[in-house]
Structures are given as structure tokens and as C-alpha cells.
Amino acid sequence: MDMQEAATRADGILDDMFAHIDPEVRWTHGPTTTGSCDVTRRRAVMTIISAERRGSFLGVVDRAWRASGYRMKSINNDPEVPAIFAQTKDGFGVSLIVGGEGQVFFEVDTPCVEESEVAESTTEATAPTYEGQEHIPRPDIRSAFWSAGAP
Numbered sequence: 001m002d003m004q005e006a007a008t009r010a011d012g013i014l015d016d017m018f019a020h021i022d023p024e025v026r027w028t029h030g031p032t033t034t035g036s037c038d039v040t041r042r043r044a045v046m047t048i049i050s051a052e053r054r055g056s057f058l059g060v061v062d063r064a065w066r067a068s069g070y071r072m073k074s075i076n077n078d079p080e081v082p083a084i085f086a087q088t089k090d091g092f093g094v095s096l097i098v099g100g101e102g103q104v105f106f107e108v109d110t111p112c113v114e115e116s117e118v119a120e121s122t123t124e125a126t127a128p129t130y131e132g133q134e135h136i137p138r139p140d141i142r143s144a145f146w147s148a149g150a151p
Contacts, residue, residue, distance in 0.1 A: 003039050003118050006092075006110035007032065010041040011121050013092060013108050018043075020064035021057075025049070026127040026141045030105065032120060037112040045104035046127035048139045050150035054102060057146065058082055061096050070094060101138050 001009075018027065030042025049057050062084055066072065070086040073093075083097040091111035098104055130136050142150075 002114040002116035003034060003037070003110070004116050006113045007039045007041060007118050007121070009090075010039060010092060010108035010110055011123050013088065013094060014041060014043055014106060015123055016068070017061065017064060017094075017106065021060055023143060023145045024126070025104075025143065025146060027106075028125045028127045028129055028136060029121055029123075030107075030136060032118065034118050037115055039110045039113075039118055041108045041121060043106045043125075044136045044139075045106075046136075046139045047141045047143045048147040048150050049098075049102055049104055050147050051102060052149035053146050054082070054098065057104065058084065058096070058098075065094065103139050 018024070025045050025047035027043045027045050027047075030044050032042070033040045062072075062075075065084070065086045069089055071089075072084070072086050074083075074085040076083040081098055083095065085093070085095045087093050093107075093109035095107045095109075096104060097107070127141060
């Protein structure tokens with residue numbers, strides 16, 4: 001497997017994970033980074049996940065990853081910045097991290113593979129892409145379910 005194939009596999013892992021979230025959330029691509037033999041794909045959730053719904057959201061992801069056979073490596077139960085870290089059977093690291101103002105970030109790190117060029121993801125984001133901006137803004141898309149209780 002080369003870095004492009006690994007990046008495509010990482011996109012598939014992310015696509016599958018988002019397919020398990022119901023009701024759906026809107027997301028945008030984060031930066032893709034490459035190391036000497038690995039790739040990291042990132043996505044930021046642009047749907048507002050209220051503090052009241054955060055536990056439910058984490059539970060949906062946890063159950064989806066376990067059902068997919070992922071090995072849970074670490075769970076941070078901090079109420080403000082919880083996180084879940086897992087690994088696929090083929091060695092891809094997957095993580096969910098809740099950042100500032102409750103914004104959810106997903107990341108997939110590939111194992112070390114054969115060096116190659118890596119193209120940007122071809123998966124279409126479901127929220128604006130914020131191209132040209134230095135940082136992805138805080139979530140600003142409301143959901144009747146996931147944003148319930150948020151100001």
C-alpha cells in the first residue's frame with residue numbers, strides 16, 4: 001500500500017463513521033498532512049453539538065467503532081474536552097476529539113506505508129470548505145437534535 005492508497009482508505013474510514021451518525025451532522029475537511037511514510041486525514045464537524053447531546057454523540061461513535069471491530073486504545077471522559085482513540089484491525093489510528101466550544105474533530109492516521117504523492121480527498125464535504133481561511137471556524141450549523149439545548 002502506498003500513501004495515496006492509505007489516504008483513500010482513511011477517507012473510507014471517515015465516510016463509514018459519518019454514515020453511522022443519525023441524524024447526520026455536517027462536516028468539512030481539515031488539513032491533510034504527510035510524514036515520511038504516513039498520512040493524516042482530518043474532518044471538523046460544523047454542526048453544533050450541544051453540551052447536553054455530547055455524550056450521545058460520543059456514544060454513537062464509540063458503538064460504531066466497536067461494531068467495526070476497532071480496538072479502543074484510550075477514552076478521555078473529561079466533560080469539557082472528551083476524546084476517543086481507537087485502532088482499526090489494519091493499523092489505522094482513529095480519533096475523535098472535542099475541542100474549544102464543543103467542536104468535534106475526527107482524525108485518521110495511517111500506518112507507515114510506501115512513500116508516494118497524496119492528493120486531496122475526493123469526498124465532498126457536507127459543509128462549506130473554508131478554503132483560503134487560516135483556520136476552520138467554530139461550528140455554526142444548527143441541528144434540531146444535535147444542537148438541542150445550545151444557546
